[in-house]
Amino acid sequence: MGLFKSRLQSKDIKDTTYGLSDPGLLSLLGIDSATINSDKLGEIVFFTCLQTLSNSVSKLPIYLYSYNAIKGKERIIDNNLNYILNIEPNEYMSASTFWSCVELNRNFYGNCYVYVNRDNKGNINFLWILDTENVTVWRDSAGLFGQQNAMWYVWYDKNNSGKKYLFSADEILHYKTAITWDGIIGMAVKDILSQQIDTQKYGEGYINNLYKNNMFGDKILLQYTGDLGTKAKDTLVKETEKYCNSNGTRFLPIPATIEAKTLSMKLSEAEFSTINNTNALRIAAAFGLNPNTINDYSKSSYANSVSQQTDFYVNTLSPILNMYKQENTRKLLLFKDKMNGNFLEHYTKEIFKLDPTAQMDYLTKGVNNMIIRPNEAREELGYSWADNGDTLIGNGNLVTLDNIISGKTNTQPSNDTNIDNNSNDDGGEQNNNEK
Known part of the structure; x- marks a missing residue:
């Protein structure tokens, strides 16, 4: 990656020093640390939670807005910034993949670091995701780098001979979870719930072993006195299976010296399903997700599902998007733009997609009640703007707001219509009288 060659410092760290409690040392010795490794993504509940949050964030575009006392909130068209954020953050990935990767790192590791590459004029060229496990955060309390208490991010490039790169806080987008002790480093849910996730993993392994060893369903236990040779045992098992698998008989002929008993394997007796489902709900709740997210519809209805979707947006996704809004605004926009009231925000209407009929009814009511403009x-419907479509109209007869204020009741049709309307303020009454 040539864009990092001009960084401030580079250092070979092949001869790395480990502490006794360093996870790196434990890994070298073959000892699993307290945290959960990437292979634990195989736990389906944990994976589902990560996938849901990643998809929910990555599908929402990010737009530039401005807010002032006269016009309120207004979207600003910035083609360069829009291309970087919503099309191609860098030459290796699309925006959807990029933001999905960012959210995955944020939830899995508790933090995600993105390097902002700019040109000499301050325009953004690329956004690069740094390997979270190889980034450390320094606070320069002594002012060794010229600014006291400044934040610095050190990235070890393990793919480039272990070189070290130093970034200032303004060059790094630091997305973190809401759980943090110092407000700088976020905590990962997997580290907090390591026991619950491991328990869920063990439960799946238990079920897999039952399937693998064919232990589901009733089994026949043959009890006899004495000792049978290997050949006799194989013959007994073979003949027993022959009659058990036969659909034409319900009887099992066995010698008089052998007693047959039924061995049942029921998970309900051990309350396995109850414990497993409860543990799964706890993991989902830690991510702020509802039971429907992990396909638990035991106490669900249509109304309840809609309510859970709304609750997911209000209580789970909204705080996450607010975190992105604040970090993107403070790090991606120039100081003068921020002082002018500009900010970056996710377009959340993608979450509440309606069917065509409901969407048309929703937009029609908005236009008729002078809440939104026709354009x-x-x-919203995917159509191009129409001439004279930037005026608020409504009051039942599609009267423009300007005419309502001035006392007029009739309006001229827009240029893109073919309706011949001859009723003006004066001429309309004369034509009606002549008729």
């Missing part, structure tokens, strides 16, 4: 409604 705004057309944009």
Whole structure:
């Protein structure tokens, strides 16, 4: 990656020093640390939670907005910034993949670090995701780098001879979880719930072993006195299986000296399903996800599902998007733009996609009640803007707001319509009288 060659410091760290409690040392000795490794993604509940959050964030575009006392909130078109954030953050991945990867790292490791590459004018060229496990955060309390208490990010490039790169806080987008002791480093859910996730993993392994060893269903236990040779045992098992698998008989002929008993394997007796489901709900709740997310519909209905979807947005996704909004605004925008009231925000209407009929009814009511402009409604439907479509209209007869204020009741049709309307303020009454 040539763009990092001009960084401040480089250092060969092949001869690394480990502490006794360093996870790296434990890994070298073959000892699993307290944290959960990447292979634990195989736990289905944990994976489902990560996938749901990653997909929910990556599907939402990020737009530039401005807020002022006259016009309120207004979207600003910035083609370069829009291309970086929503199309191609860097030459190796699309925006959807990029933000999905960012959210995955944030949830799995508790932190995600993105390097912002700019040109000499301050324009953004690329966004690069750094390997979270190889980034450390320094606070320069002594002012060794010229600024006291400044934050610095040190990245060890393990793919480039272990070189070390130093970044200032303004060059790094630091996305973290809401759980943090110092406000700088976020905590990963997998580290907090390591026992619950491991328990869930062991439960899946237990089920897999039952399937593998064919232990589901009733088994026949043959009890006899004495000792049978290997050949006799194989013959007994073979003949027993022959009659058990036969559909034409319900009887099992056995010698008089052998007693047959039924061995049942029921998970319900051990309350395995109850314990497993409870543990799964705890993991989902730690991520802020509802039971429907992990396919638990035991106490669900249509109304309850809609309520859970709304609750997911309000209580789970909304705080995450607010974190992205604040970090993106403070690190990606120039100081003068921030002082002018500009900010970056996710477009959340993608979450509440409606069916065509409901969407049309929703937009029609918005236009008729002078809440949104016709062009705004057309944009929601995927249509191009129409001439004279940036005026608020409504009051039942599609009267423009300007005419309502001035006392007029009739409006001229827009240029893109073919309706011949001859009723003006004066001429309309004369034509009606002549008729």
